[in-house]
Amino acid sequence: MAQLIDGKAVAARVRADVKAEVERLKAQRGLTPGLAVVRVGEDPASKIYVNGKKKAAQELGFNSWEHHRDASISQDELLALVRQLNADPAVHGILVQLPLPRHIDAELIISTVNPEKDVDGFHPLNAGRLSLGRPGLRPCTPLGVMRLLEEAKCELSGRRAVVVGRSNIVGKPQALMLLQADATVTICHRKSDLPREVGQADILVVAAGVPELIRGEWIKPGAVVIDVGQNRKADGKLVGDVEFQSASQRASAITPVPGGVGPMTIAMLMRNTLTAATGGV
Ligand code: GUN
DSSP, X not given: OOEEOOHHHHHHHHHHHHHHHHHHHHHHHOOOOEEEEEEESOOHHHHHHHHHHHHHHHHTTOEEEEEEEOTTOOHHHHHHHHHHHHHOTTOOEEEEOSOOOTTSOHHHHHHHSOGGGBTTOOSHHHHHHHHHTOOOOOOHHHHHHHHHHHHTTOOOTTSEEEEXXXXXXXXXXXXXXXXXXXXXXXXXXXTSOHHHHHTTXXXXXXXXXXXTOBOGGGSOTTOEEEEOOOEEOTTSOEEOSXXXXXXXXXXXXXXXXXXXXXXXXXXXXXXXXXXXXXXXX
């Protein structure tokens, strides 16, 4: 039976560390990190995510502001809001919750966020920095996965890492971070021969958004398995992108869903906001 990688516990430690640093920053420099979250429209999932981010920011002693706008907001109005936040010295981190309504060009909005306040790590400059192996703000979920691998004492150098999923938010930045840690990295997508590729993985990170896509029997015995998926089944149960029961018979360590990668995303957002407030990476 695999060791469980407890994301909730690791996320709590990250948050406690950030909180202590925020207290020091306030006492020594009179500086309070500020996070502005922009939410457009009434997407129910976005509302839940944004509430979680606001709550975490408040618990850690940050200033936080939610700018909620109606789905009918024009692109120009939203650009004006982002520029106003860029110019506001109390705002160190800006997060525009996705998805945005269809009449708004999300790429244009993301590119307008000041890259030094881009705590999501989605700005093309930060994506470029990551791909060049230079310091910069990194996307929160893959950063959280790297932290979990570190906590699980998982050796990466020279080992085979397989990432299933090639999104700009998780899969691609994840692969680049693993590469930077000297893993030999394969990225899989819908055209890949999944059983064959997965079977090679010493480290398997799955961010496909397909419930229980990865069968336990494909997994190399002893592999470390990180499941980024969070899929709601018809009966309300949350399942990952990996068949947990069978995978945990073969893996040496595995993240549960829920309680694995999920709590790490907000924790790393808090860490990124602190980084942005203290003048970068
Ligand atoms: N929507 C789903 N995940 C994310 C995320 O990590 N950041 C933002 N801004 N929007 C999201």
